[in-house]
Amino acid sequence: MTIAASFQIEYRQYLDPDGNPTGKTLPAIARDLEQMVQIYKLMSFTRVFDSKAIALQRTGKLGTYASSLGHEAAHAAIGSAMRPEDVLAPAYREYAAQFWRGVKPREVLLYWGGDERGNDFSGPAHDFAWCVPIATQCLHAAGSALAFKIRGEKRVAVAVVGDGGSSKADFYSALNSAGALELPLVLVVVNNQWAISVPRSRQTGAETLAQKGIAGGLYCLQVDGNDAIACRDAMDEALTRARDGGGASVVEMVTYRLHDHTTADDARRYRPDDEVKEAWEREPLGRLRAYLTRLGVWNEDKETALQSECEARVAEEVDAYLATRSQPVEAMFDYLYADMPLEIAQQRALAVAREVNRG
Amino acid sequence: MAEISLIEGITQALAYEMRKDQSVVVLGEDIGVNGGVFRATVGLQQEFGPWRVLDTPLCETTIAGLTVGMAAQGMKPIAEAQFEGFIYPMLEHLICHAARMRHRTRGRLSSPLVVRAPWGGGIRAPEHHSEANEALFANVPGLRIVMPSSPARAYGLLLAAIRDPDPVIYFEPKRIYRQYKEEVPDDGEALPLDVCFVLRDGTDVTLVSWGATVKETLEAADALEAEGISAEVIDLATIRPLDFDTIHESVTRTGRCVIVQEAPKNVGVGAEIAARLAEQALYDLVAPVERVTGYDTHMPLFRLEMKYMPSVERIVEAAKRTLAVS
Numbered sequence: 001m002t003i004a005a006s007f008q009i010e011y012r013q014y015l016d017p018d019g020n021p022t023g024k025t026l027p028a029i030a031r032d033l034e035q036m037v038q039i040y041k042l043m044s045f046t047r048v049f050d051s052k053a054i055a056l057q058r059t060g061k062l063g064t065y066a067s068s069l070g071h072e073a074a075h076a077a078i079g080s081a082m083r084p085e086d087v088l089a090p091a092y093r094e095y096a097a098q099f100w101r102g103v104k105p106r107e108v109l110l111y112w113g114g115d116e117r118g119n120d121f122s123g124p125a126h127d128f129a130w131c132v133p134i135a136t137q138c139l140h141a142a143g144s145a146l147a148f149k150i151r152g153e154k155r156v157a158v159a160v161v162g163d164g165g166s167s168k169a170d171f172y173s174a175l176n177s178a179g180a181l182e183l184p185l186v187l188v189v190v191n192n193q194w195a196i197s198v199p200r201s202r203q204t205g206a207e208t209l210a211q212k213g214i215a216g217g218l219y220c221l222q223v224d225g226n227d228a229i230a231c232r233d234a235m236d237e238a239l240t241r242a243r244d245g246g247g248a249s250v251v252e253m254v255t256y257r258l259h260d261h262t263t264a265d266d267a268r269r270y271r272p273d274d275e276v277k278e279a280w281e282r283e284p285l286g287r288l289r290a291y292l293t294r295l296g297v298w299n300e301d302k303e304t305a306l307q308s309e310c311e312a313r314v315a316e317e318v319d320a321y322l323a324t325r326s327q328p329v330e331a332m333f334d335y336l337y338a339d340m341p342l343e344i345a346q347q348r349a350l351a352v353a354r355e356v357n358r359g
Numbered sequence: 360m361a362e363i364s365l366i367e368g369i370t371q372a373l374a375y376e377m378r379k380d381q382s383v384v385v386l387g388e389d390i391g392v393n394g395g396v397f398r399a400t401v402g403l404q405q406e407f408g409p410w411r412v413l414d415t416p417l418c419e420t421t422i423a424g425l426t427v428g429m430a431a432q433g434m435k436p437i438a439e440a441q442f443e444g445f446i447y448p449m450l451e452h453l454i455c456h457a458a459r460m461r462h463r464t465r466g467r468l469s470s471p472l473v474v475r476a477p478w479g480g481g482i483r484a485p486e487h488h489s490e491a492n493e494a495l496f497a498n499v500p501g502l503r504i505v506m507p508s509s510p511a512r513a514y515g516l517l518l519a520a521i522r523d524p525d526p527v528i529y530f531e532p533k534r535i536y537r538q539y540k541e542e543v544p545d546d547g548e549a550l551p552l553d554v555c556f557v558l559r560d561g562t563d564v565t566l567v568s569w570g571a572t573v574k575e576t577l578e579a580a581d582a583l584e585a586e587g588i589s590a591e592v593i594d595l596a597t598i599r600p601l602d603f604d605t606i607h608e609s610v611t612r613t614g615r616c617v618i619v620q621e622a623p624k625n626v627g628v629g630a631e632i633a634a635r636l637a638e639q640a641l642y643d644l645v646a647p648v649e650r651v652t653g654y655d656t657h658m659p660l661f662r663l664e665m666k667y668m669p670s671v672e673r674i675v676e677a678a679k680r681t682l683a684v685s
Contacts, residue, residue, distance in 0.1 A: 087432065120465035126432060129464050133455045139421060140456065143428015143436075150384060150410050150434070157428075169448075173421040180416050335462045336501050338469070338524035341553055341600030 007214045009207075012234060013224035017282045019290025027233040033297045039080055039228055040288050040298070041306060043072035046096040047285060048310040049105050050259075052318060053112070057263040061322065065112045066093040070226075070258035073284030074190045075160075076100065077231030077253075081239055082158060087144045089128040089137035089159040094190075097160070098123055105317035110324060116335075117327065135165035138174035138187055145183035145248070156242040158186045164195025166209045172216075178248035179217035185248040186238040187213065190225060192257035193279075197270040213250030225253030226284040229291075258283065329355050362540035368513035369399045369475070369531065373437065375547050376521045377407050380435065383521060386413040387422055387439030387475075396441055397477055397536060423449035423474070427456045430472040435521060440476040443530065444487030449474065450495075457526040458501030470526040473517075478506065479571050479621050480668060481534035483661040490658060491570075491622035496528050497599045497631070503552055504598035506530040508573035511543045512596060515550030523552060532571035552597050555605040561591035564678045565609040567632060568619035569595035572669050576619045579674035590678060598628055603635050607643075610636060614645035615681035619669050624652040646684035649677040 014030060016022055029035065050069050056062035068075060071093065079100030082088060088097060095108055103123040111118025111130060119129035126144075131137035141159035148155040165171055166189050178185040189209045193200045206212060213220040219241060223230040231253050238249035256279035260267045267276075292298035333340070333348035340348070363371060377383045385400055385407075391414040394401030404412035415422050419440060426438040440446040457470040480489035496504050505520055505527055507513040513531070520527035558573070559580055568576040573594050580590040591609050595601070610616050616636060618629035633648045651669045659667055 089428075116463060117465055119463050120467045125467055128431065128468070133451060136424065136451060136456060139424020139452070140428035140431060142421075143425035143430075144432045145428075146413075146425055147429045147432040147434045169420055170424060173416075173418050173424060176418070177416050177421045177425060181413075331465075335464075335466050337503075338461070343600050343603075 007211065009211050010221045011223070012221060012230045013227050014229040014233070015227045015287050015291055017226070017287055019287045019294065027229065027236070029232050029236060030229045033292070033295060035080070036228070036288070037292060037297055039076045039232065040285075040292060042076045042080070042096050042100055043228070043285055043288065044306055045310045045313065046072050046075070046099060048307070049095065049314050049317070052314050053109060054259070054263060056109070056318065062109060063112050063114050064262050064264045066262045067259035068093045068095050070256050070279070070283055071190055071192060072096050073228035073288065074188070074225045074231050074253040074255055077228055077235050078158060078160060078188055081232055081235035082156070084124055085155050086239070087124075087126050087128070087141065087155065087157040089141035089144070089157065090130060091134070091137060091160055091162060091165065092130040092132060094160050101127065105314065106320040106324070109318065109321035113321060115324070115327060116331070135161050135168035135170040137161070138165070138171050141187070142174045142178050142183055142185050145178065145185040146181060148184055149181070154243050156184045156186060156239050158188060158239075160188045160190055162195060163189065163191040163193065163200045163203055163209055164198065165189070166212060167203045172212070175213045175216035175218055175248065175250060182247045184242035186235070186242055187248065187250045188235075189250060189252045191252055191254050194257050194261070194267070194271065196261040196265060208252060210250050210252035219247065219249040220252075221249075222252040222254060225255030226282050226287060228284060228288045255284070256282065360542045360544060362542050363510050364537045364540050365507065365510045365513045366397060366399055366531070366536040368507075368510040368543050369517055370401060370403070371543065371545055372514045372517035372521070373400065373403060374406065375545055376518060377403065377411065379547065382433060383435045383437065384411045384413060384429070385437045385439070386415050386425065388415060388417055388441050390414060390439050395439060397533065399475070399531070400439070419445055419448040420452070423452035426472050426474070427452050427460070427470060430457070430470045431460060431468045435471050437473045437475060437521060440474055442488045443476040443478045443492055444490045446474070446476050446492070453496075453502065453526065453528070454499050458499050461525065462501060469524055471524045473520045473527045473529050475529045475531060477533040478530035479532050479534055480658050480664045481571060483664070486660060489661070489664060491620070491653060493530055493598055494622055494627045497628055501525065502599060503527040504530070505552060505596065506532065506570045506598060507596060508532060508535065508570055508594050510541050512550060512556065512594070514543045515548060516552070516596065518547065519549035519552045522549060527552070530570065534571040535574055538574060553600045553602055554597065555602040556594040556596050557591065557605065557609070558594050559590065559592040561589040561613065563589045563613055564615040564617060564681055565591045565593065565606065565613045566617050566619060566674065566678065567593045567595060567606055569598060569628070570621060572619050572621050575669055575671050576674060578671045579678065582671060582675050583678055588678065588682060595628070601631065603632070603639070606632060607636075607640050610640050611643045614643060615678075616644070617649045617651060617674065617677045617681060619651045619674055621653050621668050623655045624650055625655045627652060646681035649681055651677045
């Protein structure tokens with residue numbers, strides 16, 4: 001038999017669920033303890049934020065919200081590995097990545113609180129907004145990467161998509177065009193096992209989601225998405241490869257969605273409690289905390305102080321969010337076109353007049 | 360100065376703006392070495408190279424998504440949908456992203472892009488190559504919809520579309536790509552994107568059309584003139600935003616209006632014009648508004664396609680029906 005092509009997908013993991021090194025030689029980033037502590041703090045803050053956001057929704061102070069519970073290592077790795085000039089095209093729950101890049105928690109709340117100004121966030125002005133139509137952001141990142149390539153800029157575009165999103169045409173289109181045009185792109189598949197109620201097994205017959213990139217000629221690997229070191233190391237590698245002209249990658253981060261899809265969902269309808277309970281044993285925060293504690297850079301006092309600090313910062317952000325007044329009615333017209341057409345101006349005037357009359 | 364056709368007006372505009380603005384790139388299927396299946400991009404790759412005149416993988420979703428991404432990062436991409444019947448995979452990116460990017464981000468990001476699409480029937484093409492689907496786009500807030508009907512307007516409107524900071528769908532009536540030639544100075548002068556063009560002054564009836572049927576509409580005006588009827592002819596040219604004022608002003612003088620569109624009748628652009636006439640010009644009208652349109656069926660394969668589309672005869676009859684009322 002003659003083999004036309006063959007492939008392998010590396011699985012990368014440095015820390016086991018208890019935070020013990022697996023024996024694989026640790027990458028340099030794992031020894032950059034200052035950076036790893038920063039990543040741990042970001043993950044912790046995001047978890048506190050997430051819990052508060054859910055509580056706000058439950059008490060009618062926030063609209064539908066997509067939780068990031070369980071994804072903290074993946075998201076923190078993505079954000080911390082990128083440079084400010086790179087472009088992030090998120091889906092809609094990658095808050096840790098965005099916080100690292102400068103997006104304010106109050107802006108996340110503003111978006112889910114029904115106000116477009118949340119998308120005019122404080123992070124890099126070239127980053128994309130949250131993207132609700134699944135996987136479409138993959139092509140926006142690819143288009144950004146194409147712009148960088150045409151202009152000769154050493155920048156990388158990163159799109160984040162889920163296991164469900166990896167079934168969509170846009171994901172395949174992005175990896176295919178990135179391979180064909182040799183684009184500086186990283187497609188991160190945060191495989192959290194569930195696309196609302198549909199399990200990973202129903203998304204594809206492929207053994208890994210990473211290997212989908214093989215068909216496009218991309219560099220592909222799968223990592224333990226609850227191992228912050230593995231996630232960060234994979235991001236570093238994919239970003240460097242893209243920045244240096246080595247082309248695009250697919251990085252699959254295998255994790256678990258510990259909360260419902262969004263606050264409008266109830267996962268108890270479709271997945272067994274045992275599975276969730278078992279997933280909690282692999283969750284990312286405790287694992288990194290154990291690693292840092294073992295190396296002597298983390299302890300219970302620091303943990304207690306961090307928790308208080310996170311609570312205080314989140315409270316401050318929530319206060320700022322709750323104090324934000326709604327936009328005036330004309331805001332729904334003012335950003336539609338750079339040069340407002342007459343027919344839009346006429347409708348705007350009617351809407352404004354109605355507000356004025358109402359007092 | 361050499362005379363050029365409508366499609367040569369497009370090529371001339373693309374080349375002019377690509378020379379002037381480094382951020383303008385053209386992408387699509389077969390647009391590079393081949394110069395486009397209709398030759399709209401002929402010679403451009405030789406002049407501007409393979410990264411500014413980019414042959415993409417054969418995937419309309421890819422073309423649209425890349426275009427949105429490039430535009431958000433400060434480029435001015437001009438995507439070609441090879442035929443309007445192949446534009447549907449692009450719709451999600453155009454409707455959910457291009458049209459909303461500025462609005463969604465309160466102006467932080469935008470979509471200064473153009474999608475060019477050869478449009479309409481009449482060239483004896485296979486299935487899906489002859490659609491008149493502009494109404495689908497006219498319903499989408501945030502888009503501009505443009506359709507030229509002459510070489511000069513093709514040139515000036517495309518320059519305007521490229522320079523506009525928002526997404527523009529630029530439909531090209533392929534049936535009249537090479538209908539006639541005229542002198543079009545390559546002076547970089549753009550035309551406005553929100554103004555109708557009055558192609559012929561008249562006093563008895565207003566005929567409004569856009570795209571390829573402007574040809575039949577002008578021929579109908581000639582036929583009516585031979586019978587002593589003075590028809591004003593307006594080329595809508597910009598479908599969204601719609602310059603209703605020009606139409607309204609004309610109808611205040613003629614009291615009669617016939618709308619000619621190649622697309623199906625139901626919920627077409629003509630219906631919007633008729634509705635606005637009913638809202639704002641009812642007392643200026645002396646006869647019911649007439650619509651001469653494609654039928655509410657699929658564009659047939661080419662043996663019947665000319666029977667589907669508005670004919671000079673149908674336009675003349677409709678105009679006369681409005682004149683039978685006094």
